[in-house]
Amino acid sequence: MTYLAKPPLHHPSLEKNALGFTRRDYEGRISTLCAGCGHDSISAAIIQACFEIDLAPHRLAKFSGIGCSSKTPDYFVSPAHGFNAVHGRMPSVLTGANIAAKDLIYLGVSGDGDSASIGLGQFAHAMRRGVNMTYIVENNGVYGLTKGQFSATSDKGSKAKKGAENKDSAIDLVMLALQLGASYVGRSFSGDKAQLVPLIKGALSHKGTAFIDVISPCVAFNNHVGSTKSFDYVRAHNEAVNRMDVITPRAPIRADYEPGELKEVRQHDGSILRFRKLEDDYDPSRRNAALAYLGRKAMAGEIVTGLLYVDPDAHDLHDALNTVETPLNKLTDADLVPPVSALEKINAGLR
Amino acid sequence: MPKPIAATNDFVVKFANVNGSGSASANGLFAKAILRMGVPVGARNIFPSNIQGLPTWYEVRVSEAGWLGRRGGVDLMVAMNPQTWDADVKGIEPGGYILYDSSKPLPASKFRDDITLIGAPLTELIAAEFINPRERQLFKNICYIGVIAHLLGIEPDLVKQLLTDEFKGKDKLIQPNFKAFELGRAYTENNIAPIGLKLRRADKVGDRIFVEGNEAAGLGAVYGGATFCAWYPITPSTSLAEGFEKHCRALRKDGEGKSRYAIVQAEDEIASIGMVMGAGWAGSRAFTCTSGPGISLMNEFVGFSYYAEVPAVIFDVQRGGPSTGMPTRTQQSDLLLAAYASHGDTKHPMLFPANPTECFEFGAQAFDLADFFQTTVFVMLDLDIGMQEWLTAPFKWDEKRRLNRGKVLSYEHLEQGVPFGRYRDVDGDAVPYRTYPGTHPSKGAYFTRGSSHDKDARYSERGEDYTEGMERLLRKWQTMKSHVPAPIRKNANKRTPDGVIYFGSTEPAMDEALAAFEARGVHLDALRVRAFPFQDEVFEFIRSHEQVFVVEQNRDAQLKSLLVNEGGVHPARLVSVLHYDGTPITARFIVRDIADKLKAGQAAAAPEKVK
Structure with a gap:
């Protein structure tokens, strides 16, 4: 029923966050994606994460490229400005906006075609630069809007809906992100909201480049037997290395976790990432070990999920550029336009 | 042998050097010394796409009359590159001069008998005083400056002052430079006969400055309030980003050394323009600088900017040719590319500066226009304006001016x-x-x-x-x-049915050509177009003349195409004068081509009159 507007009324008993917003305040327009699409679950997880970390909705800036996934920023957090860029070029647009207005929270949503094929170059360089952002790839291994061609994240040997077999090696964006310097890297599954919401919360709170690869089955073109991105396949091969809670600086710490091995990481903004290890030999603070582990598991056909790497003390692009505290888009004429006397001095030096 | 050329304050000196030999600073010193004597010069580097080893030339046109365009021909060749010797010798005007290194004898067949040979044993002179090979190389350059300074009559103190300024902070280099200069000067005084080319103090430079267009445009961006430059290195635009950075470092730091600007060298031109879009969308003034190949890559985003209405500024420092073309040669051949960049129905404003002063002005104004109109504004420089130093009016800024954020x-x-x-x-x-x-x-x-x-x-x-x-x-x-910016019209001394339209770096050659035509009694009204979209007065100018020459530096008459396309002008009314070999257009070329076309036009019209 995508042609029906959502009623703006809120139920008075809806839960409010620390800023007085309800979950409804983080919603967007009604999705035009297929019923049951994994991407809608991810939008719901983004809404939940923003609500839970008490983010003022208009402080978010949303970016995407082209494709099914890239339509979704219209479907969450309407009070935020959004930018639907050209195909594969979301990272550069987000980078520019971030340079202009560093006081906002940046969220880029992309797909496997948008980031691993046409946009692989921009994906790679955005990871290198340490842009302070959350970059989510809604990864379904297929071109949905053009009806079912393989994408570059399709596994070798995976079958298309009409039976063709993919002969090319798959690009693993998580491995690339780790190698290229992203300081927060996770993978999850659109069908596992309990895992995904904390991962997004941690990413939004992280200073530096946070990348999350979310396997998101395409119900129309890539959810059949023989696909390695179907709901059934991903559920059967999902190997979570940890479970995580994110405790925001304001939230009271509740001891409702189950006993087990717990680890806490305090991020730059004061938020605490609290992990429960599911895999004894996995340590998300070691980049090279994560790469080796992921490589081994990929060989065995396992899809490793969870928070795979985090550097809580990462620097970002603005640190490297040494920009002033005031966002560049708020500098005034007095800050920007040098006096006439300076120009006269320059003239004198050129005679 | 023809009479040796005799000229005062009006001649062309060309230096033929090897790229990477350190000649650029010595040659620049020569041009600046002449400027300090109050005599205008037009100076150009003619260089290869290479860092070391290939031929490079520096051409200095000395013109008390103030003609800064390239003249064509050479009166004094300073031939320091054996690779290009034959062509260099050939390029000298009859009665001209050649200065060469006579340390090793050259066969007579290597010379011409209608030019004056000036041999100076530069290598020997330097080898006797300096030991380090790199020093020998560098000081040989200063040594030949000593030779020509004496021949032409440049005051030694002027050169010494310039050397002192240049090496301020590296003071131990000053004395060896003086020594090299003096070696050349003294040798010439004692061994070489005076020549017919002379310099004489004049008062024709005024308050003008000597600067390249790229640096001026970068400085314009600083005054225009740009806070962000995203760019990808490409000749001939690189020094624009460098100019922005240089002036930002001096003018845009806060008390704690933090930057009120950001510069990112992106992975390619697509990312550069993408970043500019993001920043413009978020309310920062942002730009990229590139050349034709970069514009080709940026097309999709430029169309996005047009349709989604996102401000951006692109400085296009045009170079020669399609594909990789001639990266180190000049052309005005990106007009159609920029005007209608991207798929679908689009068009984009362009500004056409003619000199570094306008590079500065338009470089600042482009940001007001982009913010106000929320679209991509192209500032169309070219290699000739961008990478050459020009004698130009000083930069001006009105203290009361405010940035117009739209x-x-x-x-x-x-x-x-x-x-x-x-x-x-x-x-x-x-x-x-x-x-x-x-x-x-x-x-x-x-x-x-x-x-x-x-x-x-x-x-x-x-x-x-x-x-x-x-x-x-x-x-x-x-x-x-x-x-x-509105077009600038210059009317002929007499009412005339003939007009000429031109833009950008053609201006200095055009000014000289117009003066030459007036001197011959040929009258042309002239209009310099400074922006696209064209104002009504551009079409009014065309309507009020029987024929209008359109002078441009490309093969396909791109400005003419735009005039025809945008103004519904009948193509036959516009007669193209096209120069596109990669060298800057000259007054000689314009005069010859227009004179031929006027003659041909009169011949064609004559039979009709008989009827």
Whole structure:
């Protein structure tokens, strides 16, 4: 029923966050994606994460490229400005906006075609630069809007809906992100909201480049037997290395976790990432070990999920550029336009 | 042998060197010394796409009359490159001079008998005083400056002052440079006969400055309030980003050394323009600088900027040719590329500076235009303006001038209930209002997209919504005409049916050509176009003349195409004068070509008169 507007009324008993917003305040327009699409679950997880970390909705800036996934920023957090860029070029647009207005929270949503094929170059360089952002790839291994061609994240040997077999090696964006310097890297599954919401919360709170690869089955073109991105396949091969809670600086710490091995990481903004290890030999603070582990598991056909790497003390692009505290888009004429006397001095030096 | 050329304050000296030999600073010193004598020069590097080993030339036109365009021909060749010797010798005007290194004898067949040979044993002179090979190389350059300074009559103290300024802070280099200069000067005084070329103090430089267009444009961006440059290195635009950075470092640091600007060297031109779009959208003034190949890559984003109405500034320092073409040669051949960049119906404003002073002015103004019209503004330099140093009017800035951010709704506006619809034409000028991200908790947010949208920025596939938006963009184009720099008209001394239109770096050659025509009694009204979209007065100029020459530095008559396309001008009214071999156009070329075409036109018209 995508042609029906959502009623703006809120139920008075809806839960409010620390800023007085309800979950409804983080919603967007009604999705035009297929019923049951994994991407809608991810939008719901983004809404939940923003609500839970008490983010003022208009402080978010949303970016995407082209494709099914890239339509979704219209479907969450309407009070935020959004930018639907050209195909594969979301990272550069987000980078520019971030340079202009560093006081906002940046969220880029992309797909496997948008980031691993046409946009692989921009994906790679955005990871290198340490842009302070959350970059989510809604990864379904297929071109949905053009009806079912393989994408570059399709596994070798995976079958298309009409039976063709993919002969090319798959690009693993998580491995690339780790190698290229992203300081927060996770993978999850659109069908596992309990895992995904904390991962997004941690990413939004992280200073530096946070990348999350979310396997998101395409119900129309890539959810059949023989696909390695179907709901059934991903559920059967999902190997979570940890479970995580994110405790925001304001939230009271509740001891409702189950006993087990717990680890806490305090991020730059004061938020605490609290992990429960599911895999004894996995340590998300070691980049090279994560790469080796992921490589081994990929060989065995396992899809490793969870928070795979985090550097809580990462620097970002603005640190490297040494920009002033005031966002560049708020500098005034007095800050920007040098006096006439300076120009006269320059003239004198050129005679 | 013809009489040796005798000329005072009016001749061309050309230096033939090997790239990477350190000749550039010595040659620049020569040009500056002449300027300090109050005599105007037009100076050009002619260089290869190479760092070391290939031929490079530096041409200095000395002109008390103030003609700064390339003249053509050489009166004194300083031939320091054996690789290009034959061609260099051939290029000298009859009666001209050649200075060469006579340390090793050259066979007579290597010379011409209609030029004067000036041999100076530069290598020997330097080898006797310096040991280090690199020093020998560098000081040989200063040594030949000593030779020609004496021959032409440049005051030694002027050169010494310039050397002292140049090596300020590296003081131990000053004395060896003096020594090398003196070796050349003294040898010449004692061994070489005077020549017919002379320099004499004049007072024709005034308060003008000597600067390259790229640096001027970068400085313009600083005064124009640009806070962000995203770029990818490409000749001949690189020194524009470097100029911006240099002046930002000096002028845009706060008390703690933090930067009120950002510069990112992107992975390619697509990322550069993408970053510029993001920053412009978020309310920072941002630009990229590139050349034709970069514009080709940026096309998709430029179309996005047109349709989604996102401000951006692109400095296109044009170079020669399609594909990789001639990276180190000049042309004005990106006009059509920039004017209609990207698929679908699009058009984009362009500014055409003619000299570094205008590079500075337009470089600042482009940001006001981009912010106000929320679209990509191209500033079209070329290699000749961008990478050469020009004698040009000093930079000026009005202390009272304010940056015009255009139609931006603030928190206060939204709070007071000012209605907001991103693509609505509220003021009747077809320019809509926008908001920066994060302005207000509940009002003013919108979604920017390159897909079709309605007045309120909602996705729409309705034909009416699309055409309404596109027609508003056309009306916005009309509004732009009164905001971009107006053309400059120079009328002939007499009423004439003939006119000429030109733009950009053609100006100095055109000025000289117009003076030459007036001297011959040929009258041409001239119009220098300074922006696209064209104002009505451009078409009025064409209508009021029987034939109009359009002078441009490309093969396909791109400015003419734009005039025909945008103004409905009959193509036969416009007669093209085209120069596109990669060298800057000369007055000699313009005069010859137009004179031929005028003659041909008279011949063709004659039989009709008989009837």
